[in-house]
Amino acid sequence: MGTWDVGPFDNDTAADFSSSLDETVEAGRPGLMRDALVHVLDADDPLDQHLAVEAVAAVALVAAQCPGGRPVTSPYGPDLPVPALPADLREMALRVLDRVEAEPSELRALWAETDKYPHWLRNLQLLRRVLAFPTPQPVARSWARIDAWMRQHTPTSYALLAPPAAPADVEAAQETMGLRFPTDLVESLACHNGITQWANLLPDQPPMSVAGMVEHWQMCIEIAGDDPDLTQPDGDDEPWWHALWIPWAQSDGDSQIIDMREGPGQGRLGSAAHDDTGHFDDGWPNLATYLTAVADAFDHGTGVDGKAPFLTSTGDLWWARSGSTELNGTPLTPAPTTRARTAPHRP
Known part of the structure; x- marks a missing residue:
């Protein structure tokens, strides 16, 4: 051959x-x-x-x-x-x-x-x-499933989810950034405007508020400036930052981004590290699919990018590699599922 x-x-x-x-x-x-x-x-x-x-x-x-x-x-x-x-x-x-x-x-x-x-x-x-990838459910449905699980199994973590964003704030953010948010992001913000303090509530970075997204976007725009080494792709490699990326989640300068450039990849999720270029190979087709996978993990015990939900010794939610047993010397307990797994699904 x-x-x-x-x-x-x-x-x-x-x-x-x-x-x-x-x-x-x-x-x-x-x-x-x-x-x-x-x-x-x-x-x-x-x-x-x-x-x-x-x-x-x-x-x-x-x-x-x-x-x-x-x-x-x-x-x-x-x-x-x-x-x-x-x-x-x-x-x-x-x-x-x-x-x-x-x-x-x-x-x-x-x-x-x-x-x-x-x-x-x-x-x-x-x-x-x-x-x-799971078949995406409506974002409001996925958040309802996530909320229900967290209320039952980790109320202290659930309390960190912020209330819905004001529609006027969402509209103002789009005007400031000069782009339109995808429908699934708007629907997600209508459920929760990020979280009120840092917490490991999702498999990737914690979701930000509308104000946090604008602040992080402006910071990256200012850092990148007109430097082509930071703003232009290099062959198949993505740039360090693009003005049409929306940072919807962030931690320590590394963000989970939504790509709003024209083309078949519009709306996909990827990553933008503070010391690396953007990446989409390990991303998701859209935010709705990602949140569906998170809800499935709580309901059916499936994994998300090799991570699974656990409860700490104090009852807080923590995402870690599947099979983990401890966090900083204290035990991690596999999170209980809402119901038995009903269909084949791989992490």
Whole structure:
């Protein structure tokens, strides 16, 4: 098998699979992709590398149709469009990634012998992340679920959530920043205007008030100034700051940002560290999806970016890596769930 890079279509076998899709009538393409996934799930050990490569290409096409998925732009991908795919292929695709990454997998073993193995794994992890995004619920619904859980299990932490933001303050902030907030951010501010003091209430940085968002945005604008090293992308790397990024959450100068630049990524969540460039690969397709995942973590015990909710010895909410047992020498207790888990979901 000729391979020239780590992408799902950067090899002869995947390119041939793309040609097969193009040669198949449109209605038959989902079936061809399903077959590629099933062949891996039903295969004997060790998993054949050619089966794995075809299935990873199919996984990439499934992920491209998910919220936050990247379109397949490789010249070795299919030239013709893939029609809307059945919803069950998403879970099958996750199981395929499990099989490809686990021993005994010929493809995994071959990549493990190269210096590009971490990059190959990273590509699979990005596909897995997109496939595992929950279907977003309305923001008000997610906050209602979060509030209900916190009122019951950690009332001291719940008390730190601020009341709704005044609509006039939200409008003034948009005028100051010269951009419009996405609908899910406006809806979130209508539930809580950030928190009243620092607390580890969400898996990432704590949400800010409208005033805090404006203050952080203005600070970054002033620091970046007209310096192209801070404001202009460098190839595939994001700039340090962009005027169309909204810092909705922040801690110690590192912020979780909402990208309001025009294009298919508008509304996505990413990160902007005080000593690094912006990043969106590990982000979320939108704020609504992120808050849905947080609510699911409380209700069903699922993870969010490898983190899970815990209760400290004083009963406060604390997010930490899954499996953590202590915080600064004091015990952490896994947070209780609202109800039993009802559907497959991966962190």
